[in-house]
Amino acid sequence: MGPNGRIFRWISAVALLFILTAGSTPVTSLLTGETVAVIGTGRVGGALGPRFAKLGYVVVYGSRDPTQAKVKELVARTGEHASAASQRDAVKKADIVVLAVPWTAAEGVIKGVGDLDGKIIIDVTNAIRMSDDGHMERAVETSGAELIQSWAPGAALVKAFNVMSYLVMADPSTAGGPVTVPVVGDDREAKQKVREIIEAMGFESEDLGPLRNAQYLEGMAVLYMVPLLEGRMADSFEYYLRKNPERYGPSTSTEVRAAE
Ligand SMILES: NC(=O)c1ccc[n+]([C@@H]2O[C@H](COP(=O)([O-])OP(=O)(O)OC[C@H]3O[C@@H](n4cnc5c(N)ncnc54)[C@H](OP(=O)(O)O)[C@@H]3O)[C@@H](O)[C@H]2O)c1
Structure with missing residues (x-):
């Protein structure tokens, strides 16, 4: 990180401290400066x-052509700390x-962007394809997420945001109700961090286990596509996992029992 990045991170930390100590002011931003x-x-x-960007992250878009008009427009609407670069240069800073x-x-991008060790990769892709009879199906035996992790073994891969519309990502209110973003990954810390981001964006998140469960998330994407492919737009949906913590009474997990 260059001196500008360090200064921005320092200012962000001070701002966060201010917000946290400002009584009832809600924390609406993670203000990390990362x-x-x-x-x-x-x-x-x-x-x-x-x-x-709204959460306080410095955003750098990695594009095959960062000089494209659409990229410039996106940088402008993202905010003053945003920029665009080649995919490789963007990753270097991240x-x-x-x-x-x-x-x-995905494979070409991951193998071509240089060192990903120690970084969190949020995988939103879906390894799905159109079958010969016009339905969606999973395109790989395990999951796209596990393949991506194998191409970047030193990164912490977290699969998230793959089963929701980009319109809802941009504006949660367009879902017409709460939305759950299921998350899987093998690195607990990285997964927790991604869940905090998801929740700060206004969604619920659910930890659905290790990366090997990514195949089921990618299967959820196949199901998500059914009403869309059949032209039944009114039947299109967003996933929401309704929970009732009261149903089973107090937790009987081993941790709670050990503390008793
Ligand atoms: N659309 C959704 O609602 C949605 C929801 C959940 C998950 N997803 C998943 O998210 C991923 C992105 O979806 P999207 O809808 O954003 O796709 P998109 O609109 O087609 O955008 C993909 C972007 O990837 C870049 N790119 C890099 N290499 C590329 C290549 N070889 N061919 C084409 N584009 C390339 C391009 O940006 P540059 O021109 O800047 O390089 C392009 O704009 C997909 O894997 C999709 O399955 C989509």
């Missing part, structure tokens, strides 16, 4: 980038990498 590289400037990149490219481009 850098998020959003790789891909399409519908998902264009929805999530501005949301990260603490968190959001992979928002078509599944078919």
